Amino acid sequence: MRTPIIAGNWKLNKTVSEAVSLTIDLIKLVDKISDVEIVIAPVFTALSDVHDAINGSNIQLAAQDVYWEDSGAFTGEVSAPMLKDVGCDYVIIGHSERRQYFAETNESVNQKVKAALSHDLKPIICVGELLEEREAGKTESVIEDHVKGAIVDLSVSEMESCVIAYEPVWAIGTGKTATPDQAQEVHNFIRNILEDCYSDKLASQIRIQYGGSVKPENAEELMSQPDVDGALVGGASLDAESFAEIVKQSR
Numbered sequence: 001m002r003t004p005i006i007a008g009n010w011k012l013n014k015t016v017s018e019a020v021s022l023t024i025d026l027i028k029l030v031d032k033i034s035d036v037e038i039v040i041a042p043v044f045t046a047l048s049d050v051h052d053a054i055n056g057s058n059i060q061l062a063a064q065d066v067y068w069e070d071s072g073a074f075t076g077e078v079s080a081p082m083l084k085d086v087g088c089d090y091v092i093i094g095h096s097e098r099r100q101y102f103a104e105t106n107e108s109v110n111q112k113v114k115a116a117l118s119h120d121l122k123p124i125i126c127v128g129e130l131l132e133e134r135e136a137g138k139t140e141s142v143i144e145d146h147v148k149g150a151i152v153d154l155s156v157s158e159m160e161s162c163v164i165a166y167e168p169v170w171a172i173g174t175g176k177t178a179t180p181d182q183a184q185e186v187h188n189f190i191r192n193i194l195e196d197c198y199s200d201k202l203a204s205q206i207r208i209q210y211g212g213s214v215k216p217e218n219a220e221e222l223m224s225q226p227d228v229d230g231a232l233v234g235g236a237s238l239d240a241e242s243f244a245e246i247v248k249q250s251r
């Protein structure tokens, strides 16, 4: 069936040496695990060194964002071929922090997803509602808008390379996790959207991660839900033991 995927989004944390040391600690804790995909997403400046550190291990590398042009006069951006060049396998796209603080839109998310795919990087597409949207009963319409907006014009094989991360914004960094039932409900809704847009077969293959205050204490219950295929972990991924424990609980 679907192999669980646990990704650590390190956000704006860790110097190069700190990132490498966290990576080395993590490798020791998860080296026997082969039935979970394990991904870490350091800051851009640490990607190359972390890539060297994970060489030969069961850990894969992700970037936290990408720009859609390959090169040119776009000061401050980093492109898909550049991420590929430093050994990235995945790239997180459309994280709510980018939507909130850096004017990311469905259109830019879609352009970034296409750029990543065209350079053989697998997108982790983030979607999720704000607290006020949930309270106003708009969760499904927001999720539908984010999912459909991100995947405009993707072929079946392109879609097959994508992972979707459902991250309710109200659960990120707040310690307030969605209940397993709340997560399952939205994950199932996302799978139904994929079924409508593509097929039952494709929908049943796509991994949908949950993100938002995932910790060793709540990971097992969340990931035992039928449509929850892993986690996108923020804070708890900055500690090797916590992250390794979450990985183990996803099996």
Ligand code: 13P
Pocket: 009, 095, 167, 171, 172, 173, 174, 175, 211, 212, 213, 214, 232, 233, 234, 235, 236
């Ligand atoms: P926390 O696990 O810190 O809530 O962050 C979740 C997240 O945003 C992962 O991308």
